[in-house]
Amino acid sequence: MTDDPTFRQMLQRLLLPGRRATSARTVEAFGWLLLFEGAVIVLAPQWVAAVLSLPDFSPSAAIYFRLVGLLVSGLGFLYTVSGRLDARGFVFASLLDRPLVPPVMFVLWWEGLCPAILAALFALQDFGSFSWTLWAWRQKG
Numbered sequence: 287m288t289d290d291p292t293f294r295q296m297l298q299r300l301l302l303p304g305r306r307a308t309s310a311r312t313v314e315a316f317g318w319l320l321l322f323e324g325a326v327i328v329l330a331p332q333w334v335a336a337v338l339s340l341p342d343f344s345p346s347a348a349i350y351f352r353l354v355g356l357l358v359s360g361l362g363f364l365y366t367v368s369g370r371l372d373a374r375g376f377v378f379a380s381l382l383d384r385p386l387v388p389p390v391m392f393v394l395w396w397e398g399l400c401p402a403i404l405a406a407l408f409a410l411q412d413f414g415s416f417s418w419t420l421w422a423w424r425q426k427g
Contacts, residue, residue: 299371306372309422313377314369316415320362327355338403381420387412 368376394400
């Protein structure tokens with residue numbers, strides 16, 4: 287028999303997380319940001335495109351952009367839940383994953399597959415949140 291928490295216990299921890307490492311809190315905050323961004327993309331893709339000065343796109347392209355928003359929201363949900371549950375393994379994995387985003391975005395921009403503004407925003411957001419989480423991790427938090 288293991289001491290694994292029940293679904294109900296995990297749900298209670300999710301709703302009332304209690305004391306957590308600071309690095310887990312940074313992951314949660316990043317998750318909330320992604321959830322918000324994804325929701326805005328899903329609900330208002332044309333507006334987001336206009337704000338970012340993205341080239342006009344067809345109604346079918348707006349559907350694909352909405353799918354991207356859905357994926358971003360899904361990632362945000364994973365980050366939020368993992369941060370609230372103080373999932374140290376996830377926090378560590380995010381420290382390995384997020385620094386890869388800026389070079390990938392650079393390559394996508396360089397190859398003409400992503401507008402510069404979008405590449406820069408993704409790169410800055412991910413690297414900034416990575417730096418914040420790394421700082422918190424090194425503070426033993």
